[in-house]
Amino acid sequence: MARLELANVSKSYGAFDAIQNVSLAIEDGEFAVFVGPSGCGKSTLLRLIAGLDPISDGAIRIGADDVTRRPAGTRSVAMVFQSYALYPHMTVFDNIAFPLQMEKRAKADIRQQVERAANTVQLTTRLKDRPAKLSGGQRQRVAIARAIVRKPDIFLMDEPLSNLDAALRIEMRSELTQLHKTLGATMVYVTHDQLEAMTMADRIVVLNGGKVEQVGTPMDLYHYPANRFVGGFIGSPPMNMLAARVLGNGAFDVAGVGQVVMPRLGRKLAEGVAVTLGIRPEHLGSDVAEGGFTARIMPHNVERLGAQTMVHARIDDQNFTCVLSGDRPLTQGEAITVGCKADRIHVFDESGLTVAKA
Amino acid sequence: MAFEQKPKEVSFQQNWSAYAFLAPALVILFMSLLLPAAATLVMSFTDVSFLHPTNWVGFDNYIKLLADEKFGQAVANTIHYTLGVTFPTMALGMLAAVALNRKVPGRIAFRTIFYLPVLTSLIAAAVVWAYLYEPYAGPLNNALAGLGLTPRPWLQDPSLALNSLIVMAIWRDFGTAMIIYLAGLQDIPNDVYEAARLDGAPPHKIFFRITVPMLSSVTFYLLIILIVQTFQVFGAIYVMTQGGPLGSTETVVYQMYQTAFAHTEFGYGAAMSTVLFLTILAFSLIGTRIMKRKDG
Amino acid sequence: MTALAQHVAIERRAAARARSFRSYSPAKIVGYALLVFAAIMTMMPFLWMVSTSFKTDQEIFRFPLSFVPDGFEWQNYRDALNAPDAGRQLINSLIYAGGSTISNLVFCSMAGYALARMQFAGRNIVFALVVGLLMVPAQSQIVPVYLIVQKIPFAGGNDWLGSGGTGLLNTYWGMILPTAATPFGIFMMRQFFTRIPMEYEESARLDGASSFTIFRRVLLPLAKPSLAVLGVLSFQSAWNEFVWPLILTSQRDMATLQLGLQLLQSGPDARWNVVMAMATLITTPVILAYLFAQRHVVDGAVSSGVKG
Numbered sequence: 001m002a003r004l005e006l007a008n009v010s011k012s013y014g015a016f017d018a019i020q021n022v023s024l025a026i027e028d029g030e031f032a033v034f035v036g037p038s039g040c041g042k043s044t045l046l047r048l049i050a051g052l053d054p055i056s057d058g059a060i061r062i063g064a065d066d067v068t069r070r071p072a073g074t075r076s077v078a079m080v081f082q083s084y085a086l087y088p089h090m091t092v093f094d095n096i097a098f099p100l101q102m103e104k105r106a107k108a109d110i111r112q113q114v115e116r117a118a119n120t121v122q123l124t125t126r127l128k129d130r131p132a133k134l135s136g137g138q139r140q141r142v143a144i145a146r147a148i149v150r151k152p153d154i155f156l157m158d159e160p161l162s163n164l165d166a167a168l169r170i171e172m173r174s175e176l177t178q179l180h181k182t183l184g185a186t187m188v189y190v191t192h193d194q195l196e197a198m199t200m201a202d203r204i205v206v207l208n209g210g211k212v213e214q215v216g217t218p219m220d221l222y223h224y225p226a227n228r229f230v231g232g233f234i235g236s237p238p239m240n241m242l243a244a245r246v247l248g249n250g251a252f253d254v255a256g257v258g259q260v261v262m263p264r265l266g267r268k269l270a271e272g273v274a275v276t277l278g279i280r281p282e283h284l285g286s287d288v289a290e291g292g293f294t295a296r297i298m299p300h301n302v303e304r305l306g307a308q309t310m311v312h313a314r315i316d317d318q319n320f321t322c323v324l325s326g327d328r329p330l331t332q333g334e335a336i337t338v339g340c341k342a343d344r345i346h347v348f349d350e351s352g353l354t355v356a357k358a
Numbered sequence: 359m360a361f362e363q364k365p366k367e368v369s370f371q372q373n374w375s376a377y378a379f380l381a382p383a384l385v386i387l388f389m390s391l392l393l394p395a396a397a398t399l400v401m402s403f404t405d406v407s408f409l410h411p412t413n414w415v416g417f418d419n420y421i422k423l424l425a426d427e428k429f430g431q432a433v434a435n436t437i438h439y440t441l442g443v444t445f446p447t448m449a450l451g452m453l454a455a456v457a458l459n460r461k462v463p464g465r466i467a468f469r470t471i472f473y474l475p476v477l478t479s480l481i482a483a484a485v486v487w488a489y490l491y492e493p494y495a496g497p498l499n500n501a502l503a504g505l506g507l508t509p510r511p512w513l514q515d516p517s518l519a520l521n522s523l524i525v526m527a528i529w530r531d532f533g534t535a536m537i538i539y540l541a542g543l544q545d546i547p548n549d550v551y552e553a554a555r556l557d558g559a560p561p562h563k564i565f566f567r568i569t570v571p572m573l574s575s576v577t578f579y580l581l582i583i584l585i586v587q588t589f590q591v592f593g594a595i596y597v598m599t600q601g602g603p604l605g606s607t608e609t610v611v612y613q614m615y616q617t618a619f620a621h622t623e624f625g626y627g628a629a630m631s632t633v634l635f636l637t638i639l640a641f642s643l644i645g646t647r648i649m650k651r652k653d654g
Numbered sequence: 655m656t657a658l659a660q661h662v663a664i665e666r667r668a669a670a671r672a673r674s675f676r677s678y679s680p681a682k683i684v685g686y687a688l689l690v691f692a693a694i695m696t697m698m699p700f701l702w703m704v705s706t707s708f709k710t711d712q713e714i715f716r717f718p719l720s721f722v723p724d725g726f727e728w729q730n731y732r733d734a735l736n737a738p739d740a741g742r743q744l745i746n747s748l749i750y751a752g753g754s755t756i757s758n759l760v761f762c763s764m765a766g767y768a769l770a771r772m773q774f775a776g777r778n779i780v781f782a783l784v785v786g787l788l789m790v791p792a793q794s795q796i797v798p799v800y801l802i803v804q805k806i807p808f809a810g811g812n813d814w815l816g817s818g819g820t821g822l823l824n825t826y827w828g829m830i831l832p833t834a835a836t837p838f839g840i841f842m843m844r845q846f847f848t849r850i851p852m853e854y855e856e857s858a859r860l861d862g863a864s865s866f867t868i869f870r871r872v873l874l875p876l877a878k879p880s881l882a883v884l885g886v887l888s889f890q891s892a893w894n895e896f897v898w899p900l901i902l903t904s905q906r907d908m909a910t911l912q913l914g915l916q917l918l919q920s921g922p923d924a925r926w927n928v929v930m931a932m933a934t935l936i937t938t939p940v941i942l943a944y945l946f947a948q949r950h951v952v953d954g955a956v957s958s959g960v961k962g
């Protein structure tokens with residue numbers, strides 16, 4: 001187990017900068033999740049940590065060692081690939097034993113280790129089978145067992161659940177969390193599914209376009225997104241974004257809504273500045289509070305789920321979603337008023353940065 | 359800061375063991391293809407032989423070639439042979455491929471049968487055909503006599519021998535053409551045929567208006583391979599006619615072999631080889647171009 | 655819209671039915687008859703080869719010649735096998751074809767792997783060279799190859815400059831050399847290795863496996879189907895090879911079966927039935943190897959370990 005530190009890591013493919021100046025530290029035993037849209041460089045960053053690709057600039061440290069110039073295989077890092085990469089011509093046993101054989105361990109030792117790992121992932125009965133005979137979830141477990149036997153300092157996992165169906169994914173999610181607790185290992189986990197990130201992570205690293213947007217606990221990111229991108233990316237359904245302009249009298253003029261009372265901000269915004277207001281769908285209610293955000297909307301789609309009711313409308317030609325608690329007998333085309341308190345409103349300035357509340 | 363150079367990418371990707379993996383194969387290729395090609399060229403400017411010390415002779419070998427009537431005949435024979443083999447082979451190969459590209463009963467068996475001659479060793483094939491062509495007791499003349507026709511000395515008549523060899527080569531090669539055409543046919547999307555059929559096009563129109571044009575790049579590629587291959591004909595002639603009768607089946611490679619190994623005129627043989635090599639290389643280059651254009 | 659779709663579907667089914675063999679139009683029957691005729695004609699030389707190989711000496715010169723032999727004259731096969739040097743030639747052929755096959759499998763797969771998967775300076779140049787050599791006509795090189803094999807230093811009584819002795823002429827090494835690794839084999843293996851997902855190799859690299867271990871333990875087993883194809887092709891072409899053994903050997907005890915067959919046929923007291931028996935014996939292994947490989951090359955293994 002060890003701490004992982006990236007210092008100003010960059011990676012370019014020719015003229016294309018896949019990773020730009022990423023610095024972050026992942027603590028010993030932490031479960032860190034890299035999340036971000038497709039193509040943002042999550043896999044690339046993981047491969048750089050593993051040493052599968054050389055970095056263009058910066059440094060990587062594992063524990064006390066600078067591993068920047070060490071090739072893959074000398075870094076005490078194990079990786080679970082998105083495709084699992086189980087060797088099809090070897091049995092499950094041989095697949096799990098492979099890393100130990102590379103270390104030239106004694107036969108008896110290998111057998112014992114493999115059996116222990118197989119036990120951890122509940123695969124003891126399938127050791128003699130070829131991967132082709134296993135289900136998706138079982139293959140994934142073999143891949144994890146193959147990583148476990150190495151007792152690496154750091155586990156890397158690249159979207160290990162993306163090939164599984166929804167139900168199995170949820171099951172494996174909690175199994176992985178459990179495994180992390182048992183092993184107490186440092187894990188770096190990549191996903192583009194923000195729900196996976198929220199449920200599993202100690203800390204989330206949000207990546208976008210090769211840069212780190214924000215690092216923090218799931219609730220940090222949910223309540224205090226550092227910028228418009230994180231605000232929109234974390235949370236489901238995504239945050240409603242409304243174009244607005246700062247008025248002099250402590251209010252905003254929101255396009256398609258009208259005047260909205262401004263929350264108390266930590267920094268004064270000049271009059272006339274264009275901003276974006278972000279409001280999470282689940283923070284909107286039909287019991288409109290005084291002195292906050294209120295809007296009259298015309299639902300074009302109502303989804304009644306029992307525990308909650310999702311209302312889809314449009315404001316200023318942008319999608320606007322409300323998640324109202326409980327079952328509401330609403331129908332489409334019937335206008336309703338929704339709103340929220342002023343301190344629920346997130347304010348993003350022209351460059352997309354959050355304007356903190358006072 | 360602005361002038362500071364970026365550190366060079368860590369280059370642990372450079373894999374020195376790659377050279378160890380490549381070395382044996384490259385040494386073999388060097389000795390069996392690259393060095394010979396270079397050596398041929400060099401030797402063609404000498405009179406290297408076992409009989410006397412080697413001298414540089416400049417372009418003498420090539421000048422001699424131009425005036426050499428026997429070589430002229432060998433070139434003419436080779437061209438005759440190549441043309442005679444290539445086109446019927448391709449036509450038969452295409453017909454067989456088109457016929458077997460549909461759900462015909464026993465198509466695997468047909469395909470295997472048509473491919474068997476390709477698998478047979480050239481010498482075995484040559485020996486068998488030498489028997490078939492045998493003038494007195496051979497099955498072919500026997501059958502002709504049985505039908506009341508005149509038996510012919512297939513391999514002993516200067517006007518028949520080369521064509522007899524051509525027939526055998528077609529028998530041996532059309533399976534190759536068939537396999538390549540079958541691969542080409544598999545690349546034609548089925549929709550194209552169905553659309554044509556919906557338009558009410560009769561089968562022969564579909565064949566000439568759709569199948570043949572869509573196979574054109576395969577056809578050209580095949581043409582090149584066959585030309586390159588038939589140009590180098592040697593074994594069949596060595597076994598069946600030894601270049602005779604009256605030099606009517608003497609081809610370039612056979613003559614080259616004779617010049618080099620029977621008369622030990624290696625330099626002169628190398629000049630022949632160079633001419634052959636350049637001709638074949640030209641065809642190969644055209645072939646690769648076509649292949650590239652098809653892929654791209 | 656649905657009506658149109660239905661119409662198209664019906665049309666398609668009708669077209670498919672018309673194409674399938676259920677409908678016996680006269681043209682179809684003539685076409686099939688032609689196909690059968692072509693198959694018989696193609697088989698004819700083989701059939702004559704086998705039938706003649708079972709005929710007695712008298713039967714061969716009988717008129718009219720009968721296609722079906724009177725009985726099975728196994729003596730021809732015994733004579734073919736007892737022909738001078740036949741056993742020796744068989745051993746030579748096996749060593750030559752086996753050696754050529756093994757060296758192709760080993761060297762071509764190693765080179766193909768390096769070209770497909772390793773990063774090294776000069777990779778593109780080497781690959782371009784291999785593709786270039788693909789076009790060099792081997793048979794037009796008989797003269798220089800002969801001289802090179804003869805001039806291999808330190809072999810066959812040669813000094814370090816390669817003169818004085820016979821080099822590798824009349825040796826198995828010399829015979830195998832010109833076809834010990836072919837540009838085609840390297841190219842084919844490279845194409846195959848390029849298609850194997852990168853993750854297998856990366857995973858093994860992370861586990862600390864060396865390049866050679868990755869090659870030996872991970873990639874070669876995955877390459878079995880391709881190796882089977884390369885093996886059959888190499889064996890077939892070496893077994894059938896005539897030119898290289900002809901020019902690179904001059905001693906009787908180094909001749910291969912192909913040379914032996916040629917000698918048997920061109921000899922003064924050649925008997926067609928014995929020659930055909932020999933031809934049958936030579937042809938059979940290659941045909942069997944082909945039939946075996948045709949079924950063997952089934953490749954489901956690669957896709958099962960990596961999905962998506």
Ligand SMILES: Nc1ncnc2c1ncn2[C@@H]1O[C@H](COP(=O)(O)OP(=O)(O)OP(=O)(O)O)[C@@H](O)[C@H]1O
Nearest residue numbers: 013016018036037038039040041042043044045192
């Ligand atoms: N070998 C390469 N050469 C050139 N560009 C590359 C290479 N590998 C990745 N890239 C580019 O780098 C960017 C980041 O790729 P990466 O695979 O890390 O994305 P990702 O965040 O993992 O996306 P996904 O969620 O789709 O897996 C992409 O734009 C990709 O095109």
Ligand SMILES: [Mg+2]
Nearest residue numbers: 042043044158
């Ligand atoms: Mg990825």
